[in-house]
Amino acid sequence: MLQFVSTKGGGEPVDFETAILDGFAVDGGLYVPETLPGITQDQLKKWKGLNYTSLAFEILSLFIDRSIVSSEDLKQILHTAYEPFEKKEIIPLHSLKSRKDTYIMELFYGPTISFKDVGLAFLVNLVNFFLERKGEHLSVVVATTGDTGPATAYFVAGKSNIDAWVLYPKGLITEEQERQMTTLQQTNVHPVGVSNCPDGGDDLDIVISKLYANKRFKEKLKLSSVNSINWGRVMMQTVHYFYGYLQVTDTIGEHVSMSVPSGGFGNLCAGGLARKMGLPIKHLIVANNNNACLHRIFSKGLFTKKAIIETPSSAIDILVPYNFWRYLYFCVDKNPKKIKKWMHEFNTTGSVQFDKDTFERYSDGFLSNSSSDKETLDTIQDIYKTESYLLDPHGAVSLHAADALREVLGNEKLICLATAHPSKFPEVIKKALLTNALPKEATHQRIEDAKRLCEKVHLCDHSHLEEALMHAMEANWDETKGI
Numbered sequence: 127m128l129q130f131v132s133t134k135g136g137g138e139p140v141d142f143e144t145a146i147l148d149g150f151a152v153d154g155g156l157y158v159p160e161t162l163p164g165i166t167q168d169q170l171k172k173w174k175g176l177n178y179t180s181l182a183f184e185i186l187s188l189f190i191d192r193s194i195v196s197s198e199d200l201k202q203i204l205h206t207a208y209e210p211f212e213k214k215e216i217i218p219l220h221s222l223k224s225r226k227d228t229y230i231m232e233l234f235y236g237p238t239i240s241f242k243d244v245g246l247a248f249l250v251n252l253v254n255f256f257l258e259r260k261g262e263h264l265s266v267v268v269a270t271t272g273d274t275g276p277a278t279a280y281f282v283a284g285k286s287n288i289d290a291w292v293l294y295p296k297g298l299i300t301e302e303q304e305r306q307m308t309t310l311q312q313t314n315v316h317p318v319g320v321s322n323c324p325d326g327g328d329d330l331d332i333v334i335s336k337l338y339a340n341k342r343f344k345e346k347l348k349l350s351s352v353n354s355i356n357w358g359r360v361m362m363q364t365v366h367y368f369y370g371y372l373q374v375t376d377t378i379g380e381h382v383s384m385s386v387p388s389g390g391f392g393n394l395c396a397g398g399l400a401r402k403m404g405l406p407i408k409h410l411i412v413a414n415n416n417n418a419c420l421h422r423i424f425s426k427g428l429f430t431k432k433a434i435i436e437t438p439s440s441a442i443d444i445l446v447p448y449n450f451w452r453y454l455y456f457c458v459d460k461n462p463k464k465i466k467k468w469m470h471e472f473n474t475t476g477s478v479q480f481d482k483d484t485f486e487r488y489s490d491g492f493l494s495n496s497s498s499d500k501e502t503l504d505t506i507q508d509i510y511k512t513e514s515y516l517l518d519p520h521g522a523v524s525l526h527a528a529d530a531l532r533e534v535l536g537n538e539k540l541i542c543l544a545t546a547h548p549s550k551f552p553e554v555i556k557k558a559l560l561t562n563a564l565p566k567e568a569t570h571q572r573i574e575d576a577k578r579l580c581e582k583v584h585l586c587d588h589s590h591l592e593e594a595l596m597h598a599m600e601a602n603w604d605e606t607k608g609i
């Protein structure tokens with residue numbers, strides 16, 4: 127049976143269910159499968175023509191032992207997860223008119239209209255399935271730069287075995303994203319708006335790690351994570367790379383490139399692993415904004431933390447791409463000692479300069495770019511004017527990166543991942559289109575509905591977040607358990 131181990135090498139190997147329910151590994155590392163399953167061209171040929179959920183079933187079955195989740199249960203979980211999606215294709219591909227062989231993968235047709243729905247729909251339903259079977263309850267704490275929070279809140283809402291604490295940096299996400307979390311009115315969803323986060327969403331991750339490190343608290347409240355720390359998110363996100371490939375190719379074996387707007391590297395880690403499994407992806411483009419943390423890693427071999435810059439693509443204003451460690455693990459012969467050493471170096475000095483051999487290994491097959499605010503806004507305007515297609519700022523970062531690297535790319539087909547619906551970013555769209563009147567493509571009924579509901583939220587200053595959060599979480603836990 128496939129076992130899961132920590133990227134830092136601590137603890138014993140665990141089974142799939144434990145890896146999913148724990149979120150973090152015991153030593154603070156990230157869970158990874160002991161071996162990455164390989165796929166052949168024959169398998170890819172068989173999968174051509176499958177719809178999204180049937181393809182997901184095939185890919186997930188490579189990681190999930192039938193004794194842990196039976197095929198009927200896996201099918202049922204997938205069905206429940208993707209039923210609320212707006213389009214029957216789940217993630218349709220849109221062919222651009224102005225660029226040859228270029229497609230936009232629309233990952234925003236889930237209930238909270240960002241690509242986070244794609245991973246969280248499955249993960250939350252899977253966690254719930256395990257908890258119901260065990261008769262247990264757990265608390266998840268997530269930090270968000272605007273999209274993980276709404277998706278977690280939506281899928282957890284009303285599930286009696288899970289409480290979700292959803293932390294967001296107040297003022298650094300859009301009002302629309304905030305209202306998606308605060309208007310749900312479900313007693314098991316607890317949005318927490320945190321003021322004065324100097325490093326944005328990264329500050330919240332630090333507090334969450336401290337809660338995990340507190341053994342008494344972690345055990346009492348059965349803390350877990352559905353951030354892309356959780357292997358389940360990364361695993362589920364491999365599916366859209368396979369799906370996109372199978373949709374745009376005529377012949378199995380031909381190469382495709384993909385451009386991905388990146389922050390924490392969860393999405394790209396999945397893309398990199400899909401390629402390592404055997405998917406013929408030529409280039410993976412790391413599309414960054416001005417924060418450029420991943421661009422520095424992939425162009426200079428330098429992993430360093432700088433001050434945060436606010437940009438129009440706020441969901442990727444991220445300084446520490448923690449899933450990079452997970453991908454790196456697979457590039458250095460799965461050597462946990464190396465990962466541990468580099469993580470320690472980064473945590474103590476704020477910077478790691480990778481040696482030439484390591485750099486060559488992890489950057490193989492990757493290109494990177496950082497788009498300025500103007501380039502992002504111009505891309506939104508250009509594509510709207512030329513073909514009446516409205517991208518959100520993150521999709522624009524992805525398309526701009528591909529345009530900027532066009533000469534390095536070959537003739538292969540290109541898929542740009544669009545990770546959010548433009549209605550989540552109305553002020554950016556107005557700025558890009560130089561208008562105060564939003565076009566209908568920049569509105570969405572779900573966003574309009576949330577405007578008419580009352581908000582329920584905990585507010586807290588970053589300076590005392592840890593203490594205040596522990597107090598609120600413990601009081602809620604005791605109340606729910608009748609202690």
Ligand SMILES: Cc1ncc(COP(=O)(O)O)c(C=O)c1O
Pocket residue numbers: 240241242271272273274354387388389390391392393394441442520545546
């Ligand atoms: C809209 C959007 N695009 C891209 C990303 C980046 O994804 P990742 O953190 O997996 O790189 C995020 C989240 O962080 C997001 O919300």
